[in-house]
Amino acid sequence: MNDTTAGTPKQSWWQRLKGGLKRTSSSIGTAVTDLVTKRKLDRAMLDEIEDVLLRADLGTAVAARIAEAVGAGRYDKAITADEVKEVVSSEVEKVLAPVALPLVIDAARKPFVILVVGVNGSGKTTTIGKLAARFSAEGRSVMLAAGDTFRAAAIEQLKVWGERTKTPVIAGAQGSDSASLAFNALSAASEQKRDVLLIDTAGRLQNKAELMNELEKVVRVIRKIDASAPHAVLLVLDATVGQNALSQVEAFHRTAGVTGLVMTKLDGTARGGILVALSEKFKLPVHFIGVGESVEDLSPFTARDFARAVAGMES
Numbered sequence: 001m002n003d004t005t006a007g008t009p010k011q012s013w014w015q016r017l018k019g020g021l022k023r024t025s026s027s028i029g030t031a032v033t034d035l036v037t038k039r040k041l042d043r044a045m046l047d048e049i050e051d052v053l054l055r056a057d058l059g060t061a062v063a064a065r066i067a068e069a070v071g072a073g074r075y076d077k078a079i080t081a082d083e084v085k086e087v088v089s090s091e092v093e094k095v096l097a098p099v100a101l102p103l104v105i106d107a108a109r110k111p112f113v114i115l116v117v118g119v120n121g122s123g124k125t126t127t128i129g130k131l132a133a134r135f136s137a138e139g140r141s142v143m144l145a146a147g148d149t150f151r152a153a154a155i156e157q158l159k160v161w162g163e164r165t166k167t168p169v170i171a172g173a174q175g176s177d178s179a180s181l182a183f184n185a186l187s188a189a190s191e192q193k194r195d196v197l198l199i200d201t202a203g204r205l206q207n208k209a210e211l212m213n214e215l216e217k218v219v220r221v222i223r224k225i226d227a228s229a230p231h232a233v234l235l236v237l238d239a240t241v242g243q244n245a246l247s248q249v250e251a252f253h254r255t256a257g258v259t260g261l262v263m264t265k266l267d268g269t270a271r272g273g274i275l276v277a278l279s280e281k282f283k284l285p286v287h288f289i290g291v292g293e294s295v296e297d298l299s300p301f302t303a304r305d306f307a308r309a310v311a312g313m314e315s
Contacts, residue, residue, distance in 0.1 A: 013299055016291040018309045020239075020266030024056050024273045025312030028088065033081040041079045046071045049084065056310075057242050058092070059277030066091045089311035092276050096303035101285040103232060103260060105140065111189040111197040113222060113229040117215065117252050118236035120203025123264035123290060125154050127236050128198045129161030130290070130298040136165050140195040145185030146171035147178045147218065148202045158200055168192075178202060178214060179221040186225045199230070212255045219256060234287065236262045237278075239270035246274075249282055262298075264290035272310055 011019070018025070031052040035045055046067045053063035070079070070087045105112045114131070118124045125148065132142045144162055148154035152174040162169035170185035182199050189197040199222075201215060222229045235258045237245050252258050261284055263275055279286065286301040308315070 013291075014305060014309075014315065016297070017266065017289075017305055020270050020291045021272040021306075021309040023270060024310055028052055028056050028310070029081065029085065029312040032084045032088075036079050036081050036084060040076050041071065041074050042076070043071075053088070053273075057271050057273035057277055059280050062091065062095055062276055062280050085311040085313060089307045089313055092310055093303050093307035095276055095280050096286070096301075096307055099279045099283060099286050100301050100303040100306075101260070101287065102300055103234075103285075103287040105135070105196060106231060107195070109226075109228065109231050111143065111186070111194045112231050113186060113189075113197050113199065113226065114232045114234060115199050115201065115219070115222070115230040115256065116234050116236060117201050117256050117258070118203065119238075119248060120151075122203065122236045122238040124148070124203065124236045125157045125161070125200055126293070127234075127262055127264060127288075127290065127298065128158065128200055129165065130295050131198060131288075132161060132165045132167045133295045134298070135196050136167060141192075142167045142196045142198065143185065143189045143192070143194045144169045145182055145197060145199040147182050147185075148200045149174060149176045149178045149181060150202045154200065154203075179217045182218045183221045183225065186222055186229070190225065212251065215255050233257055233259045234262050235260075235284075236264055239263050239266045239272055239274070239289075242271040242274050245278060246281065249278055249284070253282065253284070258284060260285040260287045262286075262288045262290070263301075264298075266291045272306070275306070276310070 035048050049070055050063045050067040053066055066088055069091050070084055116124055116128050132144060135142050144158055144167055146155040146158040146169055149172060155171050159169050170188055172181045233256045235252050266272055266289055288298050289301050290298045
C-alpha cells in the first residue's frame with residue numbers, strides 16, 4: 001500500500017478513509033471530549049452524547065443504543081473520551097458487520113448483469129468505470145452500456161472509461177431510448193459471451209415519477225432476454241448528502257429492487273455517519289466505498305475500518 005508516485009508517498013487506504021471521515025469523527029470526538037472532561041457520567045451526559053451521535057447522522061436507534069452501552073456499569077464514574085470512542089466504534093461495527101458483504105459475480109450467469117442506479121452527481125459513471133477496471137483486472141471480460149442517455153457528458157465519460165479499461169461500450173445518441181439501449185447491450189454481451197455487463201442509468205431524482213417509470217421499463221426489457229436479470233442492482237450514494245440518502249434508498253429500492261450499495265465521495269466533506277443509519281434501517285449489503293477519484297480509491301467495504309474511522313480511532 002505504501003508505493004510511491006513521483007517521490008510522494010501514497011497514503012494508505014486507512015489514512016484516506018480516516019481523512020474522508022474526518023468531518024464525522026471530529027464532530028463526535030470534539031463534542032465527546034468536551035462532555036466527559038471534569039464530570040462524572042450521568043443521565044444528562046448520556047443524553048448529550050446521544051445528541052452528538054444524532055447530529056453525526058448515525059440515526060436514532062443507533063445513537064440510543066450507543067448511549068445505553070456507554071452508560072452500562074459506568075454511572076457516577078469518570079469516563080474518558082477514548083472509552084466513549086471505543087464504545088462508539090464497537091457498536092457501529094455491530095451494525096455494519098452484517099452488511100459488509102462482497103459483490104459476488106456468479107459465473108453461471110453469463111453475462112452477469114449489473115444495473116447501476118443513483119441520482120445525478122452521485123458518482124455513478126465513475127463507479128462503473130472503476131468496477132470495469134476491477135473486474136478486468138480479475139480476468140473477467142466486461143461490457144459497458146451508456147444507459148444515461150439524457151446527458152451527453154455521461155455517454156462521453158463512459159466511453160473514456162471504456163478506452164481506459166479496454167472495455168467495449170454500447171452507446172446511442174443523446175436522447176435515445178435507454179430501455180432499447182439496455183436491450184441491445186444485453187443482446188451484444190450475450191452473443192460475445194461477456195462475463196459482466198454494467199449498465200449505467202440516468203440520474204433520476206427519486207421524486208420524478210416518469211424517470212422512475214423509465215427505470216422500471218429498463219428492468220422489464222432486460223428480463224425479455226434473461227428473466228433472472230439484472231443479477232445485481234447497485235445504488236451509488238454520495239456520502240456528502242447526509243439524511244437525503246435515506247429517501248434515495250427507499251425510492252430506488254422500491255423501483256429497481258436495489259441489491260447492494262456503493263458509497264462514494266468519502267472525502268473531507270463526507271457525512272459518513274449516514275451509512276450507519278442506512279445499514280440499521282435497510283440492512284442492504286454495502287459492497288464498496290470510494291474515497292477519491294483514482295481506480296484504487298474504490299475498495300471493498302470493511303465494517304471494522306469504517307467503524308474505527310467514524311469513531312476517530314487512531315488505527
